[in-house]
Amino acid sequence: MTDRLPPLQTLRAFEAVVRLRSVSRAADELGRTHGAVSKQLRALHDDLGLQLFDKAGTGLKPNAVGLELADAVAQALGHLSSRYGQLRRHARSPEVRVACSATFAMGWLVPHLAAFAQAHPDIRIRLSMTSAREMREEQDADLVVLWDRAAYPPEDQARAIRLADSSFGVVAAPGYPARLADGRLVAPCRILHDHTRGAWDQWSRATGLQVEAPASISFPHTHLCLRAAVAGMGVAVAERRLALADLQAGRLVAVSDFCAFPEGFAAIPHRARPLSPEARLFVDWLSTALQAAVA
Structure with missing residues (x-):
């Protein structure tokens, strides 16, 4: 069971006040009235049961608790904004993230990639070029393309899609x-x-x-x-x-x-995400292109 959180707009208002050191400036940034932002701060104080600001003349100065909470809120909002932006960009222009060795990318994949772009101009391929060791630590790619998967966990090997x-x-x-x-x-x-x-x-x-x-x-x-x-x-x-x-x-x-x-080239899909239709199209194209390259 997780703790109940205050409304997102309340946390945004609090973070803006701490960052801008002013209720008025926070209200301007958020497009709200001074009174509305002040009300959200009072609601947050009441809900938390702790003081987050100290009086500083006619203004407010965040205390240690306020600074700690503001830092956590800023990080959470930043992560949420980044992830939301990724999903929004994906919805508008589907993206497939592919991890592979730098040698494979530069020596074979990139020179052949124009054919995929011509066939699927609405799908963006984002390459992550790295070493064989670093590929085994890849966490974010939709697909890891490789030929040697002996060092990968058995569950990854079992999910591998043979290409050529x-x-x-x-x-x-x-x-x-x-x-x-x-x-x-x-x-x-x-x-x-x-x-x-x-x-x-x-x-x-x-x-x-x-x-x-x-x-x-x-x-x-x-x-x-x-x-x-x-x-x-x-x-x-x-x-x-x-x-x-x-x-x-x-x-x-x-x-x-x-x-x-015996094992040939393979693509290992992401451990947690299902293979998207765009990733499946790329896998099918890559398999055909690799086989044609030695035909």
Whole structure:
């Protein structure tokens, strides 16, 4: 059971008086009379049973209790106003918030997003680009798009919507001394991802090849792993779509064939909110576009 609250307009009047340090100025801001605001203050005093102001000459000065309550009211009104504005904007222009890795967003999603905008001009896609680690802490996105969901809770994995196959292979700069021999990938250095190191293990299981690399370096983003490979720092395992531009430009070469990972790309919906019709449209488009990209 929650405590009964005074009317919202009473709390708004009280917060305005404290913030503006004047009943008259608060009345002007709220579009009410001086008497109406004074009456609301008296009602709040009576309901709370505590004094919220001290006399200061002919005016009022909020005391410690008044300042504490005014701060709580201001925060609550600010949150309410912000959330109401979000809902109002959504009603006027539906929005889908999508969280994904910065590499996926810049390397594949954004270049293809114009097609979705043309098909659904009334739906806004709001991207949150982050690292794989931070994606696991995402709380506000309607959808989290990813390929590696092993680190997610079982309930999140169960809700995941499969989008398309993911295809991984080993890449390196032209001329880098990496080779396949006797069931092994041999290279001086292997490039690892700080937060999705399972890619190498999955690649080894899928291909049956063991990796022999005496040295390794790691980076927090796939984009950095690919840049390191382009710079000749080692071999990297990469999703084909994300490495395609470098492969086509000759900055990278495929040391191995690309092979599908079992789980593929997926979208994990928000834990508490049901999937909106707009989010469902985006999921369907994304699935079709990802599959077409490797067809």
